[in-house]
Amino acid sequence: MGRGVAGAGHPRRSSRPIAVSGVKARLGQVTTAQHTEATDASPELREEYAGLVEEVARHQVAYHQKDAPLISDAEYDQLIHRLRKIEAEHPELASADSPTQQVGGTPSEAFSPVEHLRRMYSLEDLFSSSELRTWYDRAVASLEKQRPGEKPRWLVELKIDGLAISLLYRHGELVRAATRGDGTTGEDVTHNVRTIKDIPHHLVGDHHPEELEVRGEIFMPSEAFNTFNQTLIDSGKPPLANPRNAAAGSIRQKDPAKTAQRPLSMFVHGIGARSGLEPTSQHQTYETLEAWGLPVSPYTAIVESFEEIQQYLDTYEQKRHDLIHEIDGVVIKVDDFAQQRSLGHTSRVPRWAAAYKYAPEEVTTRLLDIREHVGRTGRVTPYAVLRKAKVAGSEVQRATLHNQDVVKAKGVLIGDDVMIRKAGDVIPEVLGPVLPTREGRENELREYVFPERCPACGTVLAPGKEGDVDYRCPNAESCPAQLSERVVHIGSRGALDIEALGYEAGLALTNPDMRRPIDADHIDQEALETSGASVAWGAEGPTDQTPVLRSEAGLFDLTADDVKDVYVWREVRKGGESTGKWAPSLYFWTKPQWDRNGELKKPSEPTANTVQLFEELQKAKEQPLWRVLVALSIRHVGPTASRALSSAYGSMEKIRAADEEELAGIDGVGPVIAASIREWFSVDWHCRLVDQWAAAGVRMEDEVDENTPRTLEGLTVVVTGSLEEYSRDESKEAIITRGGRAAGSVSNKTDFVVAGANAGSKLAKAEQLGVPVLDEEQFIELLNKGPEQWKRADD
Numbered sequence: 031m032g033r034g035v036a037g038a039g040h041p042r043r044s045s046r047p048i049a050v051s052g053v054k055a056r057l058g059q060v061t062t063a064q065h066t067e068a069t070d071a072s073p074e075l076r077e078e079y080a081g082l083v084e085e086v087a088r089h090q091v092a093y094h095q096k097d098a099p100l101i102s103d104a105e106y107d108q109l110i111h112r113l114r115k116i117e118a119e120h121p122e123l124a125s126a127d128s129p130t131q132q133v134g135g136t137p138s139e140a141f142s143p144v145e146h147l148r149r150m151y152s153l154e155d156l157f158s159s160s161e162l163r164t165w166y167d168r169a170v171a172s173l174e175k176q177r178p179g180e181k182p183r184w185l186v187e188l189k190i191d192g193l194a195i196s197l198l199y200r201h202g203e204l205v206r207a208a209t210r211g212d213g214t215t216g217e218d219v220t221h222n223v224r225t226i227k228d229i230p231h232h233l234v235g236d237h238h239p240e241e242l243e244v245r246g247e248i249f250m251p252s253e254a255f256n257t258f259n260q261t262l263i264d265s266g267k268p269p270l271a272n273p274r275n276a277a278a279g280s281i282r283q284k285d286p287a288k289t290a291q292r293p294l295s296m297f298v299h300g301i302g303a304r305s306g307l308e309p310t311s312q313h314q315t316y317e318t319l320e321a322w323g324l325p326v327s328p329y330t331a332i333v334e335s336f337e338e339i340q341q342y343l344d345t346y347e348q349k350r351h352d353l354i355h356e357i358d359g360v361v362i363k364v365d366d367f368a369q370q371r372s373l374g375h376t377s378r379v380p381r382w383a384a385a386y387k388y389a390p391e392e393v394t395t396r397l398l399d400i401r402e403h404v405g406r407t408g409r410v411t412p413y414a415v416l417r418k419a420k421v422a423g424s425e426v427q428r429a430t431l432h433n434q435d436v437v438k439a440k441g442v443l444i445g446d447d448v449m450i451r452k453a454g455d456v457i458p459e460v461l462g463p464v465l466p467t468r469e470g471r472e473n474e475l476r477e478y479v480f481p482e483r484c485p486a487c488g489t490v491l492a493p494g495k496e497g498d499v500d501y502r503c504p505n506a507e508s509c510p511a512q513l514s515e516r517v518v519h520i521g522s523r524g525a526l527d528i529e530a531l532g533y534e535a536g537l538a539l540t541n542p543d544m545r546r547p548i549d550a551d552h553i554d555q556e557a558l559e560t561s562g563a564s565v566a567w568g569a570e571g572p573t574d575q576t577p578v579l580r581s582e583a584g585l586f587d588l589t590a591d592d593v594k595d596v597y598v599w600r601e602v603r604k605g606g607e608s609t610g611k612w613a614p615s616l617y618f619w620t621k622p623q624w625d626r627n628g629e630l631k632k633p634s635e636p637t638a639n640t641v642q643l644f645e646e647l648q649k650a651k652e653q654p655l656w657r658v659l660v661a662l663s664i665r666h667v668g669p670t671a672s673r674a675l676s677s678a679y680g681s682m683e684k685i686r687a688a689d690e691e692e693l694a695g696i697d698g699v700g701p702v703i704a705a706s707i708r709e710w711f712s713v714d715w716h717c718r719l720v721d722q723w724a725a726a727g728v729r730m731e732d733e734v735d736e737n738t739p740r741t742l743e744g745l746t747v748v749v750t751g752s753l754e755e756y757s758r759d760e761s762k763e764a765i766i767t768r769g770g771r772a773a774g775s776v777s778n779k780t781d782f783v784v785a786g787a788n789a790g791s792k793l794a795k796a797e798q799l800g801v802p803v804l805d806e807e808q809f810i811e812l813l814n815k816g817p818e819q820w821k822r823a824d825d
């Protein structure tokens with residue numbers, strides 16, 4: 031029997047609580063024990079150890095008993111890992127009551143206690159490939175000693191991020207369901223579990239063991255979780271933080287009718303007590319359970335070597351967001367039961383299984399502020415300013431909040447501790463507040479109010495059209511934020527492709543406020559004074575005064591002299607470390623230098639980036655017409671419409687002169703885009719912008735190469751995968767200049783699909799529809815000679 035647990039038949043309640051006070055009491059015992067045992071642990075280490083014991087126990091209560099964690103799992107894992115490390119190095123400090131010896135939490139009094147027929151274990155956590163290797167080698171060596179000559183086979187499974195459950199079947203009838211609790215005693219959640227469709231009340235077939243304890247994981251499938259959360263948001267309720275807490279919270283409802291409304295599923299991953307059932311391996315057990323109608327995971331595999339285990343880990347790390355459920359790692363088990371028995375258990379975990387954990391995707395941090403971003407078309411979106419946090423391998427400081435309804439739905443207050451998530455390449459997201467940490471900090475928190483005026487230019491914001499929750503700043507011409515975004519867009523790869531005009535350079539040219547510190551306290555006064563920047567004090571601190579560009583119209587008239595004194599705010603670093611202070615520094619010109627007397631030496635030459643910028647601006651003037659059209663930021667006019675317009679008209683003048691009906695008739699344009707183009711050219715400053723660019727030498731006509739044969743007239747061609755000779759844009763251009771249409775998706779109307787390396791679903795679709803597929807060589811032939819030789823037999 032495990033530590034301090036009441037014997038069979040005794041209500042579990044008498045041995046509660048395990049909460050922080052209980053841990054302190056246990057700590058007392060630990061310290062007394064230390065007087066009698068020699069220990070080389072320093073006082074600092076003992077203090078750290080005691081603090082950790084208390085902290086970890088507090089988190090165990092919050093997570094297991096209240097379903098309301100205060101920190102992310104990864105942060106918790108770090109704490110318990112450190113605790114285990116100290117105990118491993120100083121076993122004299124540890125006691126049987128240490129939180130490292132617990133399996134989960136004490137069962138809640140809200141449910142009747144249930145004694146498991148066999149103990150439910152936790153799993154040993156492994157956080158790196160080398161930890162996995164050590165664990166693997168140890169298991170193999172131990173087996174070799176006990177069962178010489180037997181090579182283990184391994185069952186690799188996904189570690190489902192859900193709630194462990196034990197189901198008891200008697201003669202094939204579900205009689206009880208219980209949470210894991212502390213491993214020995216769980217909570218009776220039978221009524222709630224009976225509402226889950228995947229869990230059979232009667233096992234299929236006739237011959238079942240008299241008593242069978244099935245273990246598994248209850249989870250909320252990812253898709254169902256998203257839909258469920260959306261319905262909560264739509265009805266004005268706060269969404270659930272993550273599928274794991276959602277599953278745990280759903281199972282521990284007092285009212286089974288509530289559980290029944292939650293989309294829950296389950297996969298089995300083991301058995302406890304079983305009378306009359308004698309499978310010889312884990313995978314055989316799964317086959318038997320599946321035959322009886324119990325849900326088993328489709329992702330399980332049998333492997334034979336360390337390399338294969340590693341391969342499985344890598345595969346699912348890549349796929350981790352395309353699965354039925356959330357995972358936090360992989361579980362590796364010795365398959366054979368006899369071998370499992372030989373390896374045995376510790377008091378907490380089996381020695382024949384371990385859990386490899388992937389890099390964390392959720393962490394807690396502080397929500398410092400909510401500010402608004404003004405986009406290229408004036409859309410105002412709130413975003414979270416966060417205390418820097420490392421998640422999924424990158425540092426996160428900002429996260430979009432989409433619109434004011436989302437902020438409300440998430441229920442976050444400025445100043446809250448929040449859980450954030452960054453999954454793979456997906457942009458970081460604020461999941462919600464950590465409510466318990468609000469206690470005692472109420473006066474540091476404030477509600478977010480969406481502004482009535484544009485945060486960048488002060489213009490009163492206009493609501494979106496019907497059904498659109500977004501607000502926009504209508505001051506397109508002189509709102510500095512919109513201007514910055516448009517200038518950055520001009521440089522982007524899909525527009526004029528000016529590499530040196532990236533985000534920072536675009537902002538530096540248009541927004542003297544760039545990355546201004548939040549408040550005056552964060553300004554490095556000394557650096558500010560010696561920088562030579564001309565600054566004025568605004569409401570929130572100093573700001574440099576005049577932008578170099580007040581409109582993108584002047585972009586091609588810029589001279590190196592114009593950008594000489596452009597300062598941007600930068601975090602001051604000393605010895606490579608950030609100081610938390612900000613100061614203005616020159617952006618386009620070589621860094622200012624100070625002489626021995628502290629006098630500023632004026633910078634003398636442009637940076638390499640600046641030289642590149644001016645070279646690229648010259649080259650950009652020669653870009654084809656469609657790229658110039660994209661660069662103008664006309665609503666709805668992206669690369670596809672721009673290409674269609676430029677191949678139909680060949681010059682800016684003709685596009686400007688075309689009427690709406692004519693524009694709408696062009697393949698790839700249509701009425702919405704046509705209206706948007708007309709509207710854009712009806713604005714004076716837009717026309718002046720085009721004129722000024724033309725005067726500066728930007729090409730406003732496509733050179734018609736009379737020698738290019740119109741070999742693809744009327745044909746639709748899709749290019750997929752990567753070609754060797756052509757970039758994506760070049761292949762499109764080659765098709766369009768020969769009169770063809772370069773489409774993005776394959777349909778019955780597609781005449782040819784050109785497949786390069788790593789072509790994926792489009793190639794499959796082409797094969798399915800019987801569209802001719804060409805390789806690169808054949809594509810070149812098609813460009814030169816036309817489609818004659820590939821005419822379909824049925825044409």
Ligand SMILES: NC(=O)c1ccc[n+]([C@@H]2O[C@H](COP(=O)([O-])OP(=O)(O)OC[C@H]3O[C@@H](n4cnc5c(N)ncnc54)[C@H](O)[C@@H]3O)[C@@H](O)[C@H]2O)c1
Pocket residue numbers: 089090092093094099100101102103104106107133134151152153154155187188189190191192193194195210246247299358361385
């Ligand atoms: N955020 C917090 O404050 C906090 C506090 C306590 C615990 N936790 C989290 O709870 C977990 C610790 O609890 P734990 O003891 O369940 O350890 P664990 O997560 O390391 O693994 C053990 C559990 O994994 C589950 N599991 C999922 N898929 C499985 C499969 N295919 N085969 C076998 N088992 C599978 C089982 O229920 C098993 O009990 C950790 O993820 C930890 O980060 C978080």
